[in-house]
Amino acid sequence: MAAAFVLRRLCPARPALRFPPFELQWVPRREHRLTPADDELYQRTRISLLQRESVHAMYIDSYNNRGFTVNGDRVIGPCALLPHSVVQWNVGSHQDITEESFSLFWMLEPRIEIVVVGTGDRTERLHPEILQAMRQRGIAVEVQDTPNACATFNFLCHEGRVTGAALIPPPGGAAPTSLAQTAQ
Numbered sequence: 357m358a359a360a361f362v363l364r365r366l367c368p369a370r371p372a373l374r375f376p377p378f379e380l381q382w383v384p385r386r387e388h389r390l391t392p393a394d395d396e397l398y399q400r401t402r403i404s405l406l407q408r409e410s411v412h413a414m415y416i417d418s419y420n421n422r423g424f425t426v427n428g429d430r431v432i433g434p435c436a437l438l439p440h441s442v443v444q445w446n447v448g449s450h451q452d453i454t455e456e457s458f459s460l461f462w463m464l465e466p467r468i469e470i471v472v473v474g475t476g477d478r479t480e481r482l483h484p485e486i487l488q489a490m491r492q493r494g495i496a497v498e499v500q501d502t503p504n505a506c507a508t509f510n511f512l513c514h515e516g517r518v519t520g521a522a523l524i525p526p527p528g529g530a531a532p533t534s535l536a537q538t539a540q
Contacts, residue, residue: 413513414439416506416521421528424506436460437509437521439468445522450480453522455489461520462493470496470512474505474523502526 414437417425423432426442436445443460447453453473461471471490473482479501490497500508502523512519 414442415510415513416523419502419506419523419525421525423525424523434522434524437523438464439466439518439520445524447522447524449524450475450482453482453486455486458486458490458522461522462490462495464520466518468495468520469518470498471520471522472505472509472512473497473499474502474521474526475499476502476524477526477528479504 415427416437417428419425423430424435425431426435426437429442431442431444434445434447436443438460445457447457458471461468479499482497482499487497498505498508502525505521505523509519509521509523
């Protein structure tokens, strides 16, 4: 009996709950810190670069009615962009595009996956025979107006795709248009 008396003194009785526990509302405890702890302030993040960007990647910087600026170099007139080079493309308009004018795209190794064609200010249709010949050789063709074709080419190159471009400068004003300005 004395032991029971001592236990009651050491462990006072808890007040009785008015509601059974299953009827109580559950309140989440929120214990986040909004400020970093001292040890978190001085930690450093390390980054291991797995693959460097290729310095030979082709990017179209700007275009105007005379030509294009590719990797800082000016190209006058229609051009064909290949994975590591730029060549003059001997066409005057979308009507001059033939199967022969696309032959440089299927003669390359590694094989080009997609050719982006810029047809000037507007998207023009190419002859179905030309598109069929490219499809038979396993090369996809995307025909767009030149401003969109430049942006698509840059995007595909940034993704690491093996891409070619066949571009005709858009007729119009002589002011160069930067692709960075177009994106804004």
